[in-house]
Amino acid sequence: MATGSVASRSGLFKFLRPGLRLQSTDVSAAVTWGVAATTTALWLVQPFDWIKKQFQKPEPEQ
Structure with a gap:
Protein backbone atom coordinates (compact mmCIF):
# COMPACT_ATOMS: atom_id res chain seq x y z
CA MET A 1 0.00 0.00 0.00
CA ALA A 2 2.81 2.43 0.86
CA THR A 3 4.57 1.67 -2.41
CA GLY A 4 1.56 2.83 -4.39
CA SER A 5 1.41 6.16 -2.59
CA VAL A 6 5.10 6.80 -3.30
CA ALA A 7 4.56 6.02 -6.97
CA SER A 8 1.59 8.37 -7.17
CA ARG A 9 3.56 11.17 -5.48
CA SER A 10 6.42 10.84 -7.95
CA GLY A 11 3.85 11.17 -10.73
CA LEU A 12 3.12 14.72 -9.60
CA PHE A 13 6.54 15.82 -10.86
CA LYS A 14 6.39 14.03 -14.22
CA PHE A 15 5.19 17.16 -16.02
CA LEU A 16 8.34 19.07 -15.01
CA ARG A 17 11.54 18.89 -17.00
CA PRO A 18 14.16 16.63 -15.36
CA GLY A 19 16.28 19.65 -14.44
CA LEU A 20 13.38 21.23 -12.51
CA ARG A 21 12.26 18.14 -10.59
CA LEU A 22 12.85 17.89 -6.86
CA GLN A 23 16.22 16.28 -6.19
CA SER A 24 17.51 14.71 -2.98
CA THR A 25 20.17 17.42 -2.74
CA ASP A 26 17.38 20.03 -2.79
CA VAL A 27 15.68 18.31 0.14
CA SER A 28 18.90 18.02 2.14
CA ALA A 29 19.73 21.67 1.46
CA THR A 38 15.85 27.52 13.74
CA THR A 39 19.17 27.52 15.58
CA THR A 40 19.73 31.18 14.74
CA ALA A 41 16.21 32.13 15.87
CA LEU A 42 16.67 30.30 19.18
CA TRP A 43 20.07 31.94 19.66
CA LEU A 44 18.60 35.39 19.05
CA VAL A 45 15.51 34.93 21.22
CA GLN A 46 16.94 32.57 23.89
CA PRO A 47 13.61 31.51 25.46
CA PHE A 48 15.26 29.04 27.84
CA ASP A 49 13.58 30.37 31.00
CA TRP A 50 10.19 30.06 29.34
CA ILE A 51 10.97 26.51 28.17
CA LYS A 52 12.11 25.54 31.67
CA LYS A 53 8.85 26.89 33.15
CA GLN A 54 6.80 24.85 30.66
CA PHE A 55 8.36 21.57 31.77
CA GLN A 56 8.40 22.18 35.53
CA LYS A 57 5.73 20.52 37.62
CA PRO A 58 3.48 22.99 39.39
CA GLU A 59 4.14 23.20 43.12
CA PRO A 60 1.26 21.88 45.24
CA GLU A 61 -0.71 24.55 47.05
CA GLN A 62 -0.92 24.32 50.84
Missing part, protein backbone atom coordinates in the same frame (compact mmCIF):
# COMPACT_ATOMS: atom_id res chain seq x y z
CA ALA A 30 16.27 22.74 2.61
CA VAL A 31 16.62 20.70 5.80
CA THR A 32 20.08 22.16 6.45
CA TRP A 33 18.84 25.74 5.98
CA GLY A 34 15.83 25.01 8.19
CA VAL A 35 18.04 23.74 11.01
CA ALA A 36 20.34 26.76 10.60
CA ALA A 37 17.39 29.18 10.67
Whole structure:
Protein backbone atom coordinates (compact mmCIF):
# COMPACT_ATOMS: atom_id res chain seq x y z
CA MET A 1 0.00 0.00 0.00
CA ALA A 2 2.81 2.43 0.86
CA THR A 3 4.57 1.67 -2.41
CA GLY A 4 1.56 2.83 -4.39
CA SER A 5 1.41 6.16 -2.59
CA VAL A 6 5.10 6.80 -3.30
CA ALA A 7 4.56 6.02 -6.97
CA SER A 8 1.59 8.37 -7.17
CA ARG A 9 3.56 11.17 -5.48
CA SER A 10 6.42 10.84 -7.95
CA GLY A 11 3.85 11.17 -10.73
CA LEU A 12 3.12 14.72 -9.60
CA PHE A 13 6.54 15.82 -10.86
CA LYS A 14 6.39 14.03 -14.22
CA PHE A 15 5.19 17.16 -16.02
CA LEU A 16 8.34 19.07 -15.01
CA ARG A 17 11.54 18.89 -17.00
CA PRO A 18 14.16 16.63 -15.36
CA GLY A 19 16.28 19.65 -14.44
CA LEU A 20 13.38 21.23 -12.51
CA ARG A 21 12.26 18.14 -10.59
CA LEU A 22 12.85 17.89 -6.86
CA GLN A 23 16.22 16.28 -6.19
CA SER A 24 17.51 14.71 -2.98
CA THR A 25 20.17 17.42 -2.74
CA ASP A 26 17.38 20.03 -2.79
CA VAL A 27 15.68 18.31 0.14
CA SER A 28 18.90 18.02 2.14
CA ALA A 29 19.73 21.67 1.46
CA ALA A 30 16.27 22.74 2.61
CA VAL A 31 16.62 20.70 5.80
CA THR A 32 20.08 22.16 6.45
CA TRP A 33 18.84 25.74 5.98
CA GLY A 34 15.83 25.01 8.19
CA VAL A 35 18.04 23.74 11.01
CA ALA A 36 20.34 26.76 10.60
CA ALA A 37 17.39 29.18 10.67
CA THR A 38 15.85 27.52 13.74
CA THR A 39 19.17 27.52 15.58
CA THR A 40 19.73 31.18 14.74
CA ALA A 41 16.21 32.13 15.87
CA LEU A 42 16.67 30.30 19.18
CA TRP A 43 20.07 31.94 19.66
CA LEU A 44 18.60 35.39 19.05
CA VAL A 45 15.51 34.93 21.22
CA GLN A 46 16.94 32.57 23.89
CA PRO A 47 13.61 31.51 25.46
CA PHE A 48 15.26 29.04 27.84
CA ASP A 49 13.58 30.37 31.00
CA TRP A 50 10.19 30.06 29.34
CA ILE A 51 10.97 26.51 28.17
CA LYS A 52 12.11 25.54 31.67
CA LYS A 53 8.85 26.89 33.15
CA GLN A 54 6.80 24.85 30.66
CA PHE A 55 8.36 21.57 31.77
CA GLN A 56 8.40 22.18 35.53
CA LYS A 57 5.73 20.52 37.62
CA PRO A 58 3.48 22.99 39.39
CA GLU A 59 4.14 23.20 43.12
CA PRO A 60 1.26 21.88 45.24
CA GLU A 61 -0.71 24.55 47.05
CA GLN A 62 -0.92 24.32 50.84
